[in-house]
Amino acid sequence: MLLYVGISPKAPPTNGRAPSRQTIRSRIRNHYRGNAEGSALRLTLGCLLADQLDLRLRRVGSGTRMTFGPDGERRLAEWMADHASVVWVVSASPWEIEHEAIRSLVLPLNLDQNRDSHFHGQLSALRAEQKTRARTLPID
Template identity: 60%
Template sequence: MYGSLLAAPDRLWTRGEVMARDCPVPAVPGVYGWHFTAAPSGELPAGRLLYVGISPRRMSERPSSQHLRKRIRYHYRGNAYGSTLRLTLGCLLGLELRRVGSGTRLTFTHKGEAALTEWMHEHARVCWIEHPEPWTVESALLQELDLPLNLDQNRHNAFHARLTALRAEARRRARELPIAT
């Protein structure tokens, strides 16, 4: 049920709409899906759902401050250190991953993150479904849908090994370079 709602939504939202003051994304738990008008790699299809995420990751005894609006906005404007989606897209687009700060965080630095944000502005579209316990549907979505950009719980996907290797190589190269200023 949720898979079809994410794969063929009634509406996809742009970065401009999500980042606007009157943001349509609710501040509640749920599942979100990323569609791309252009593929981040020639090995992937364009114009369809390639990644799903949830927010919050899992409820603990204390309430989470994470919700759909925060998480989706972060993917659109954050950095690769805090967004596995941004890390994946940047690696697929050939951006150079670098160590920053104390050297433990990896991002595409200011120029690379800005290029990724612009690419997402042009090509990334998002939809979402409100769900009080999104972690309860995540595994089923990963089994039901072909989601090549998801790694966690998705080893069965044909693109998993390629994406895992690509991200590992980007991390290895970043650790060999000096810390970016």
């Protein structure tokens, strides 16, 4: 079993900007029904499962966004529905729980705050390779 930790909202900005209005509900919806451009988890899973699910990261729209295309995103959503589970904890400061979880647990799918993970370099390289390949392909 692999774990991934995500939070919502993120820590309040210290530069005077308004805090994030994102909710845990919208975050989970993005992970399950969104696309690789809007979900680091979907991007990571799609890159890891690319061969198994026949997924190819592609540039879409204006060419700056990248997704697995409608069919690929659908296959990834189906895989997640069959293999992924979500649990959540309510907290007034979820960024503190996230930091502690990443510090104390083995969370190879988390890249942010997790540079000491043995898998960080491999996963970062895989995602970068997929993005580089997508940039060489025509825009869908």
